[in-house]
Amino acid sequence: MAMPHFEHHQPTSLEEALDILTRHGAEAKLMGGGTDLVMKMRAGALEPRHVVSLGRVAGLNRISYRDDDGLVIGGSTRISEVAAHPEVRRHYPALAHACSVMATPQIRNMGTVAGNLANAAPSADTAAPLLAYRASVVLVERGGRRQVKLTDFFKGPGLTDLEPGEILEAIRVPAPPNRCGSAYQRLSERSQVDIAAVGVAGFVALDLAGAIIGARLALSAVAPTPVRCPEAEALLEGQLPTPELLRRASVACVRASRPIDDLRASANYRRSMVQVLSLRVLEQCLALAKGESTPRV
Numbered sequence: 001m002a003m004p005h006f007e008h009h010q011p012t013s014l015e016e017a018l019d020i021l022t023r024h025g026a027e028a029k030l031m032g033g034g035t036d037l038v039m040k041m042r043a044g045a046l047e048p049r050h051v052v053s054l055g056r057v058a059g060l061n062r063i064s065y066r067d068d069d070g071l072v073i074g075g076s077t078r079i080s081e082v083a084a085h086p087e088v089r090r091h092y093p094a095l096a097h098a099c100s101v102m103a104t105p106q107i108r109n110m111g112t113v114a115g116n117l118a119n120a121a122p123s124a125d126t127a128a129p130l131l132a133y134r135a136s137v138v139l140v141e142r143g144g145r146r147q148v149k150l151t152d153f154f155k156g157p158g159l160t161d162l163e164p165g166e167i168l169e170a171i172r173v174p175a176p177p178n179r180c181g182s183a184y185q186r187l188s189e190r191s192q193v194d195i196a197a198v199g200v201a202g203f204v205a206l207d208l209a210g211a212i213i214g215a216r217l218a219l220s221a222v223a224p225t226p227v228r229c230p231e232a233e234a235l236l237e238g239q240l241p242t243p244e245l246l247r248r249a250s251v252a253c254v255r256a257s258r259p260i261d262d263l264r265a266s267a268n269y270r271r272s273m274v275q276v277l278s279l280r281v282l283e284q285c286l287a288l289a290k291g292e293s294t295p296r297v
């Protein structure tokens with residue numbers, strides 16, 4: 001299908017981008033890399049009269065890390081830049097892995113992490129690791145800023161807490177504690193070229209005695225939005241990890257899922273794979289937290 005006619009704006013500051021958004025209201029659409037947006041425009045699912053590209057907005061393409069403040073990923077930062085960033089690879093291996101294996105090199109070089117979140121596909125690969133890391137998003141509009149926990153950001157397939165006129169300015173991720181490990185595993189029919197049929201991310205922190213003092217698990221592609229697994233997390237916290245405990249936690253992860261049958265997989269297969277991947281992710285997290293292995297990024 002031919003692209004509908006639209007005006008392309010390339011603001012160079014956040015203020016200019018917000019002004020354009022305010023001026024054109026519902027007729028304007030933000031664009032990061034355009035890898036989702038342009039597909040939807042080509043398919044006729046979206047017909048914005050104004051496309052506001054964020055690629056030239058000063059200060060929006062950045063990654064910074066500080067031990068006392070954690071990670072900040074700017075709203076136009078490319079997936080491939082996050083995948084390659086040394087501090088991301090060192091402190092957030094689940095996110096680095098997701099950004100390294102999702103999609104194709106071309107898509108990773110154009111697409112942004114903010115666009116992946118704002119697009120709100122249930123299968124968004126960066127969502128599960130960022131949920132496991134307790135990330136928040138900073139949303140800016142002409143009147144000010146607000147910070148929203150990622151757990152409250154996703155509202156449904158393709159739906160988020162973003163208001164018209166708001167830009168996802170940054171993703172903030174707390175700094176990891178000592179003795180922690182994190183991992184992400186995904187399954188898709190044709191390796192990474194396909195959207196994930198199941199994705200599981202985990203984070204585990206241990207105390208000096210080896211007990212679990214922090215556990216977080218998150219799933220993608222198996223519910224209307226990416227989700228955390230509170231029951232599994234509660235089972236793990238405060239306990240010494242044993243094979244039986246990990247098995248019970250992985251079963252609890254299945255209860256957090258609400259998968260559907262679609263072209264990529266049946267609901268039953270997805271449920272089985274949530275259990276398998278959760279167990280593998282937990283084992284990987286524990287091995288990393290104990291210093292028994294190195295991150296697979």
Ligand SMILES: Cc1cc2nc3c(=O)[nH]c(=O)nc-3n(C[C@H](O)[C@H](O)[C@H](O)COP(=O)(O)OP(=O)(O)OC[C@H]3O[C@@H](n4cnc5c(N)ncnc54)[C@H](O)[C@@H]3O)c2cc1C
Pocket residue numbers: 029030031032033034035036037038039054075076079102103104107110111112113114115116117118119123124125126162166167168169192193194195196
């Ligand atoms: C061939 C192919 C393979 C793919 N494979 C995968 C995959 O394996 N895993 C996966 O998760 N995704 C995949 N995708 C989907 C897509 O590439 C990702 O979701 C990508 O991260 C989107 O980022 P973008 O910058 O291109 O978003 P865009 O297309 O520019 O925007 C997507 C949506 O987010 C909004 N938006 C963008 N940036 C902002 C911002 N800063 N503030 C507010 N709103 C914003 C836009 O208005 C739009 O609604 C694939 C896409 C293609 C075409």
